[in-house]
Amino acid sequence: MLLGGYRPLESQRVYSRSVNRRKKKERKEKEEKEAPSETTANAAADADAMDVESQLPTPIEKKKSRKRKHSEVDEPEATNLKPDEKVEKKKKKRDAEQFVVEEGVHISPLMPKASDPLPAYIHSNSGSALPPSDSEVKAFLQKHTVTITTPDDVPPVAPVVAFDQLDIPDGLRNAFVYFKEPSPIQACTWPPALEGRDIVGIAETGSGKTLAFGIPALSRLIRSPPKPQKYSTVSVLVVAPTRELAIQTHETLSALGKPFSIASVAVFGGVPKDPQIKMLKNASKGKDGMVTRIVVGTPGRILDLKQEGACDLSGVDYLVLDEADRMLDKGFENDIRNIISSTKPMSERQTMMFSATWPEAVRRLASSFQRNPVRVTVGSDDLTANSRVEQILEVFDDARSKDQRLLATLRSLSHKKTAKAGSTGSRILVFALYKKEASRVEQMLQRQGYAVCALHGDMSQNARMEMLESFKSGNTNLMVATDVAARGLDIPNVSAVINYTFPLTIEDYIHRIGRTGRGGKNGKSITFFTGDNHERSLAGEFAKVLREGGFDYEALKKFPMTIKKKEHSVYGAFYRDDIPASAGLFITDLKPDEKVEKKKKKRDAEQFVVEEGVHISPLMPKALPPSDSEVKAFLQKHNVTITTPDDVPPVAPVVAFDQLNIPDGLRDAFVYFKEPSPIQACTWPPALEGRDIVGIAETGSGKTLAFGIPALSRLIRSPPKPQKYSTVSVLVVAPTRELAIQTHETLSALGKPFSIASVAVFGGVPKDPQIKMLKNASKGKDGMVTRIVVGTPGRILDLKQEGACDLSGVDYLVLDEADRMLDKGFENDIRNIISSTKPMSERQTMMFSATWPEAVRRLASSFQRNPVRVTVGSDDLTANSRVEQILEVFDDARSKDQRLLATLRSLSHKKTAKAGSTGSRILVFALYKKEASRVEQMLQRQGYAVCALHGDMSQNARMEMLESFKSGNTNLMVATDVAARGLDIPNVSAVINYTFPLTIEDYIHRIGRTGRGGKNGKSITFFTGDNHERSLAGEFAKVLREGGFDYEALKKFPMTIKKKEHSVYGAFYRDDIPASAGPKKIVF
CATH class of the missing domain: 3.40.50.300 (P-loop containing nucleotide triphosphate hydrolases)
Incomplete structure (x- = not known):
């Protein structure tokens, strides 16, 4: 119930010193009455006097x-x-x-x-x-x-x-x-x-x-x-x-x-x-x-x-x-x-x-x-500006005048250029948008004689803590920071915040100005606003914040006052409620058939030539380079665009595996494939020449082998350095532990015949086994040497800073699912990792992504040398064209259970599966964990051998369920969107969307679990129009229409489509800021 009137309870332990003093005095008087003496009056008077005096x-x-x-x-x-x-x-x-x-x-x-x-x-x-x-x-x-x-x-x-x-x-x-x-x-x-x-x-x-x-x-x-x-x-x-x-x-x-x-x-x-x-x-x-x-x-x-x-x-x-x-x-x-x-x-x-x-x-x-x-x-359940902070707006027609205005503002605030050590005086925090801008403003202020320090994502943890301590202690009283400091910085006596450049979201603005006016004190914020770039679209929201606080916003009225509707003020439109950011990914092991192995070993002994002690396959006569017409036909068929720098000749795709001049043991990876996937066909030629690559393609398109084959080929041809140096020369950075495991298993299988070991490093498990492999503390019987590290950014940095993972010899770097890593706020960690590898001129860098937003482009431009860019399909997220999409609209959601059972029967799905079965599997997606558990139990009561996968499960339990589904011990799985992106399980013949997901992007990722590896797939979607589904009907219809599938039943719902800034990140994606602001918020 909400608190209305209040009646204090005797049971509550709320005490008063004055009440206790009165009781003590009463007890003393009572004792004196019970044992009177001739000095009682004088004693009582003395006690009263002492009580008043005290x-x-x-x-x-x-x-x-x-x-x-x-x-x-x-x-x-x-x-x-x-x-x-x-x-x-x-x-x-x-x-x-x-x-x-x-x-x-x-x-x-x-x-x-x-x-x-x-x-x-x-x-x-x-x-x-x-x-x-x-x-x-x-x-x-x-x-x-x-x-x-x-x-x-x-x-x-x-x-x-x-x-x-x-x-x-x-x-x-x-x-x-x-x-x-x-x-x-x-x-x-x-x-x-x-x-x-x-x-x-x-x-x-x-x-x-x-x-x-x-x-x-x-x-x-x-x-x-x-x-x-x-x-x-x-x-x-x-x-x-x-x-x-x-x-x-x-x-x-x-x-x-x-x-x-x-x-x-x-x-x-x-x-x-x-x-x-x-x-x-x-x-x-x-x-x-x-x-x-x-x-x-x-x-x-x-x-x-x-x-x-x-x-x-x-x-x-x-x-x-x-x-x-x-x-x-x-x-x-x-x-x-x-x-x-x-x-x-x-x-x-x-x-x-x-x-x-x-x-x-x-x-x-x-x-x-x-x-x-x-x-x-x-206050409010939503994010609101601190009422103790005075908000001042200054609009500029020319952004170049901001430097002079900043200096004038500091003078008007009576800010001293220098501070005494240990000073408890006021401090000023200046916010810049990007790291380069922060550094430039810092240097400009230093030239003007200010004792200023900077705080941004390019700095090491120790350097950041040192700068913060200097600012906190008062040794410096002026700091220039990016939004790495926007939330949580708790520094006493920050009298003012100056927004040199407006942030990317209104939420960040509120967090920025919240650095002053803390601990019950008043504060002041001065915001420089130009209306350039992103600022123009935020003018309406900014004006609303100023208006609600009672501050002047007239100067903003020359900009559009529209306010974009958001699903939530902090998370943006696509926040995942029930999914840990490390949502599960998995892949099949590369374990060739035993008969195939015997044949290949026999051929190894008879036909292979030796080059630097390693077997290299000859180029076969039929492996002639494709003609211009064949290349054009291939690119059109697969909707591939290849962008090359001016000094790089056009790329000829590898349309057959035997066109590759690679160590023959690597050909085991191709045993079960007829031809290269488009991303492989177009990236292998420039990658094997040592060029940097940007690959834009959907998940499940064969990206692991696209960078894995050139990596292994490079390692096989270059023996490891002496042991006093690090033997690690290939580093693959992935956004989640599951993708790291998948990539590690693939590269381990490929490298084993050549005594090349891979180590997967990620959080949530002990470090010691990883460290042991990294240091080559003990070689196995086969003399395996660790030359590849695959891991998540956090654990890689942990091991690097502990001295267990030396990256100084890395000359082949892969960033897998780069868009997802930026979405999770790993940019700062990524840059830290890259700076620990060999210089750009001595390093080959491969970056793969499902999309190509501006943030990923900027990242690529900062650490790649004239990369060849291969785009398969669109730069944006699109549905897999090999997946048939079937829509079923329900008037009553309660009938979905019976329809699910009928659908499984129509797909000729067997209730049980034989251990090790390679038959088809079906993946059923529920929206929430409770729903997934309920559907799983319903199917079990119907006699189905079914497993579940959702966020409430431990990492070990999830891996166990995935292995059971992957191996074929169970052929039916009910999952939440924890499995929507990256799950790479063979022979998923169909995906059933029991409940429509929260975003259309999640729908595309869900149905992408089938139709992988060049195969066809089927998706059946149950749609009721309840709750969130109604608002997504327009976008869903668009996806079906673009794929050529029936969407007539959706026309009874509104067909409006909400405009988004980016199809994956939503309206509030941070380009230059780790989501922590990294996991690295700065606080004391």
């Missing part, structure tokens, strides 16, 4: 109070909680004399004396610490726009409007030293959280969420001593989307926990694990006897350490998900669920979830692992 500040306290008030504006925020030494001594003395003992831990009395070494406003005796009245609660909620939603069985929540209303261990009060009152999110979450209730907190960044969950966490730990050492001592787990936010949270909790010997460990990627593991295992206690009871980390590293046995989460009974919307946006849902399943059961665990927004995806996540949570919303 409420008055001493001369020293007055001096301290004036000093504190004078310096209050410039005091740093309570991220570095280090009380004064004298104060500490007084507190320790008081601990020994006055504190009561509860389970062996010192707990402060409910009524600390007025002489406590805390600010005067914490010890107010005005009576403000009484439970707030109905009118006070209503006024507080209205003032801060707070809505509190409680379950029916939970009494209304009384906000804590003063710190001294909290019954918490006294040492925790140090966190409040520099704050006058709790922030709204703290005031409303502390009461239910301290009672042990689950919480959902919806509030903007910088609203004090860390203390909102940190105070209840520490209070809980202090009152419950750690378990014996044979059990894990970790009972509090905080999961954050980025390493920087994890560091910030860890530092705050560490400072709060130190007086109680409670240690926190931050675990995140990009740094060595050993120090983290040492703390987690409590291998050696420090002199102060610290015990690790809190873990703060990013999902990937938490899972890594858990699976290695270094991080036992079984004792976690207090779980926090911070910035939940961002973690879902980054595709961490599956990892989060995996982590949660490793903690205590829901009934024994308190769970706190904080988010800047409250979309449907976050709601579903909360409902699945929280018990009747109290939901506190500060």
